[in-house]
Amino acid sequence: MSGPFYRMLACAGTAALFLSGAATAQERVELTYWNWAPHIDEVVAIWNEANPDIHVTVSRAAGAAEIVQKLSAAHTAGNPPDVTNVTYQDLPALVVNGLVADITPEMASLKDQIAPVAWDLVTFGDTTWATPQGTSPMMFFYRKDILTDLGIEAPATWEEFEAAAKAVRAADPGKYLAHFPSSDPGLFAALTHQVGAQWWRLDGDQWTVGINTPAAKEVAAYWERLVAEDAVSTMQTWSPEWGAAMADGSLLGFISAVWAPPLIANLAPDTQGKWGVVPLPRWSQGTGAELSGGVMGGSATAVSSLTKHPEEAKEFAIWITNNLDALSAYVRLMNIWPAQLSARDLPQLKEAPTFLPDATDFYTMAAEIDVDTPSVSWGPNVSAAFDVYRNAMGEAVQNKSGFAGVLDQVQQTVFGDMSNQGYSVVEAQ
Amino acid sequence: MRRKRYHPVPPITPWLFVGPAVALSLFTILAPFVYSIMLSLRGIRVSGGGLGRREEVFVGLANYWTALTNAELWAGFGRMLTVGIITVPLILGFALLFALMLDVPRVRFARFSRIAIFVPYAVPGVIASLMWGFIYLPGVSPIREIAANLGLPQPDFFTRDSVYWSISNIVIWGGVGFNMVILFTALRGIPADLYDAARIDGCNEWQIARHIKLPLLLPAIVLTGLFSLIGMIQLFSEPTTLEPLSNAVSTTWVPMMLVYRDTFVAQSLHAGAATSILIAVLTTFASVVLFWITRRRSQGGRT
Numbered sequence: 255m256s257g258p259f260y261r262m263l264a265c266a267g268t269a270a271l272f273l274s275g276a277a278t279a280q281e282r283v284e285l286t287y288w289n290w291a292p293h294i295d296e297v298v299a300i301w302n303e304a305n306p307d308i309h310v311t312v313s314r315a316a317g318a319a320e321i322v323q324k325l326s327a328a329h330t331a332g333n334p335p336d337v338t339n340v341t342y343q344d345l346p347a348l349v350v351n352g353l354v355a356d357i358t359p360e361m362a363s364l365k366d367q368i369a370p371v372a373w374d375l376v377t378f379g380d381t382t383w384a385t386p387q388g389t390s391p392m393m394f395f396y397r398k399d400i401l402t403d404l405g406i407e408a409p410a411t412w413e414e415f416e417a418a419a420k421a422v423r424a425a426d427p428g429k430y431l432a433h434f435p436s437s438d439p440g441l442f443a444a445l446t447h448q449v450g451a452q453w454w455r456l457d458g459d460q461w462t463v464g465i466n467t468p469a470a471k472e473v474a475a476y477w478e479r480l481v482a483e484d485a486v487s488t489m490q491t492w493s494p495e496w497g498a499a500m501a502d503g504s505l506l507g508f509i510s511a512v513w514a515p516p517l518i519a520n521l522a523p524d525t526q527g528k529w530g531v532v533p534l535p536r537w538s539q540g541t542g543a544e545l546s547g548g549v550m551g552g553s554a555t556a557v558s559s560l561t562k563h564p565e566e567a568k569e570f571a572i573w574i575t576n577n578l579d580a581l582s583a584y585v586r587l588m589n590i591w592p593a594q595l596s597a598r599d600l601p602q603l604k605e606a607p608t609f610l611p612d613a614t615d616f617y618t619m620a621a622e623i624d625v626d627t628p629s630v631s632w633g634p635n636v637s638a639a640f641d642v643y644r645n646a647m648g649e650a651v652q653n654k655s656g657f658a659g660v661l662d663q664v665q666q667t668v669f670g671d672m673s674n675q676g677y678s679v680v681e682a683q
Numbered sequence: 684m685r686r687k688r689y690h691p692v693p694p695i696t697p698w699l700f701v702g703p704a705v706a707l708s709l710f711t712i713l714a715p716f717v718y719s720i721m722l723s724l725r726g727i728r729v730s731g732g733g734l735g736r737r738e739e740v741f742v743g744l745a746n747y748w749t750a751l752t753n754a755e756l757w758a759g760f761g762r763m764l765t766v767g768i769i770t771v772p773l774i775l776g777f778a779l780l781f782a783l784m785l786d787v788p789r790v791r792f793a794r795f796s797r798i799a800i801f802v803p804y805a806v807p808g809v810i811a812s813l814m815w816g817f818i819y820l821p822g823v824s825p826i827r828e829i830a831a832n833l834g835l836p837q838p839d840f841f842t843r844d845s846v847y848w849s850i851s852n853i854v855i856w857g858g859v860g861f862n863m864v865i866l867f868t869a870l871r872g873i874p875a876d877l878y879d880a881a882r883i884d885g886c887n888e889w890q891i892a893r894h895i896k897l898p899l900l901l902p903a904i905v906l907t908g909l910f911s912l913i914g915m916i917q918l919f920s921e922p923t924t925l926e927p928l929s930n931a932v933s934t935t936w937v938p939m940m941l942v943y944r945d946t947f948v949a950q951s952l953h954a955g956a957a958t959s960i961l962i963a964v965l966t967t968f969a970s971v972v973l974f975w976i977t978r979r980r981s982q983g984g985r986t
Contacts, residue, residue: 379733459732495822645933676729
């Protein structure tokens, strides 16, 4: 009985020896990189070709929404990816959990080359925790063909937006100019950034939570009025209903950011060339009249605190977010607006996006919007804040009232949660 | 190796028989339970300035207190019970109706109907909810389209009240088949001579169903009722799948969603563990009480 068994063991042992021998002979550093973007392999391929001794393997282990929990699990298990993509809003949670490495020294020389809005999203106090990929100039995408038929102009201010939304309803009860999704706290946070709200702010070691500011409540009241008067639809972004409405022309607009065109193209490929784009409407007076929008989405690249190859991992992270070859591929494949300032002169950024062939000024517009975007920072409990928002705003939309109260609820939850966890935190006055 | 004649056999054989079962339940039930209890007594506190670092500390029963005083948990139980009160009687009613109909002798297409009614149970809950989500969602709903074409008012499946029926409908759709099979199997177990005797006495099929099948099925109905009620605490995939589609379902709509939210969204494994233990204790308590009541009932009826 034992004869064949030992022979098998011996075979396995020989194989293992052989394999480990092969690995040491090559001396190649292997890095794993988590990123959920659809075309990321093509960008990484450029690196692998240029760096034969540092090989990067892309893994789609986690999507944007689940990155914190999956990275925590991988970290606890002792095998996190060496490098990972992370949305700006999730970065603080990674830092607090000790998952990502401090890359302050490596980033110091890049500070002048990176857009301040992006820099502030990855730097807390004096420590930089990730290297920013892009920023998210906010825009309003609209069905140029249908609005022209209805004789309605694309709005430049929120007052015009309201009038246009009502004009669309009056012209055709089957259509809406835009929708207000209760399931998208990131959108609403960005809309309040536009009136100067700083949901989280860190000064030294002191946090300030400012979600329910008077100006933010006015934004809430604005949307409450639009919802109550049925001037905007209340369908949820990414629901099948929304996808159908975007494709069949019953939803004529989409408040989003520079990265939206490929997403719309995916949903409604037949509408290529029928969309126009303007900057996010502004408030014509009062708080925030000078601001073009807020921070909506966007991601950065971080290095694991447990990586066995910190030098190589940091080198790759900085390469993929700052190297012109990498960014050129990124822009071509994914419509990003790079945080690396020198990349903003790339030839691709002089052209219109494929999906919006008429918008030749698309990236010039992005650059102008970026200038007036306020710097904000996310805090350690973004996910809790967003969850409360979803539930409370869902209810408020059903009731068609109490939008401003939603901000109070989010404020209380965030403030209470941070105090409980032991942060030094105050509420904004 | 000869021993004294009447020496008792060392009591090892019974242990060998129950061993695998005991080991399995220790590993799969007791160990995770104990681990959850340990987790539930700990919590996260942040130290250091700025973003700080999370550290696990012992917090005693603080998580339990937070869970007990969380109005959302009890509201979730309320919503869960509402769905339970709608679905359990309807599932059992339909299951019983179908089982009795299929058990009538010489019924046509019995095998086909049985499979057709059972098939929805084989559809995973998430898939079923997605499919029904499409049917409910304004804009893509075929029901609303038909109503509009007929000039009827379009039903809204996602108002605060109607959402209970929308979710219950998915649960009933998926649950009837399974319960029907259980009841049908129980019906098949009834000795045929009882029917023969009844027919000789002049009973028609309705009277046989009413006076023979129904009383004999009662224990099975009670059992499936218990299963369905306990199943309600597991209500998760239907509301979770509908949550991103509408304004009517929150991320804490039922207790299980609250646990999921705490554990994976709010990144508080410890709060999630405490709520889970609390739910487990409440469910066990409710099951025991229900079982006790029904057993007393059925025993009382037997005299």
